Amino acid sequence: MKVVINRVTRLLDDYFKVDEAVFQYEQFDGRMSPPIRRLCYERGDSVAAIIFDRDRQKVILVEQFRYPAFRKGEGWTLELVAGIISPDETAEATLRRELLEEIGYVIDRLVPIATFLLSPGGSSEQIFLYCAEVTSKGKVAAGGGLRDEGEDIRVIELSLNELNQRIEKAQIRDAKTLVGVMWLLNRHHRSYGGEAANE
Numbered sequence: 001m002k003v004v005i006n007r008v009t010r011l012l013d014d015y016f017k018v019d020e021a022v023f024q025y026e027q028f029d030g031r032m033s034p035p036i037r038r039l040c041y042e043r044g045d046s047v048a049a050i051i052f053d054r055d056r057q058k059v060i061l062v063e064q065f066r067y068p069a070f071r072k073g074e075g076w077t078l079e080l081v082a083g084i085i086s087p088d089e090t091a092e093a094t095l096r097r098e099l100l101e102e103i104g105y106v107i108d109r110l111v112p113i114a115t116f117l118l119s120p121g122g123s124s125e126q127i128f129l130y131c132a133e134v135t136s137k138g139k140v141a142a143g144g145g146l147r148d149e150g151e152d153i154r155v156i157e158l159s160l161n162e163l164n165q166r167i168e169k170a171q172i173r174d175a176k177t178l179v180g181v182m183w184l185l186n187r188h189h190r191s192y193g194g195e196a197a198n199e
Helices: 091-102 160-168 175-192
Strands: 003-013 017-025 036-042 046-053 058-065 076-079 081-084 109-117 126-134 154-158
Touching: 046 091, 046 175, 058 081, 058 175, 076 175, 081 091, 091 126, 109 175, 126 175, 154 160, 160 175
Parallel strands: 046 126
Antiparallel strands: 003 017, 017 036, 046 058, 046 081, 058 076, 058 154, 109 126
């Protein structure tokens, strides 16, 4: 279907960017819409992974302070390891770097899960989501994030049963983390007939 971009103006050009666009698009009845103004938050694309330690059957998440989350209540959020993809890096290279910085692991096996838009009505960001399997011998650094970038990251390790309890108690609020956790729990439920989630 047809889209006509009439004008794009950058309103904010900082670490994040905001563009104003005026456009028309082909409607479902075949007619073009009138000119419409929308703002687009340009954050860049991101990569994230649900980390599973095969040796110990543990899921590894990170906890850190997020100012925007603080404005909605609790500022410390439980999340997947994630990062913004740099222009000179692939999603996989970014993820490997982030795992080392945040939790101190190297990846043993990487499984693609999905690529999805986080908030398509206002942001162009898409997230490349993976399952990253690690082993005990893959722990090569302390993790904890980069202090010179203002990071103070706590590593959280949970059994599948503990993870399921966090979901049931609505203790995970981050969208990408919910997607990754639900994928992992569903995979183990199907693979082990529900036994793994009850360990």
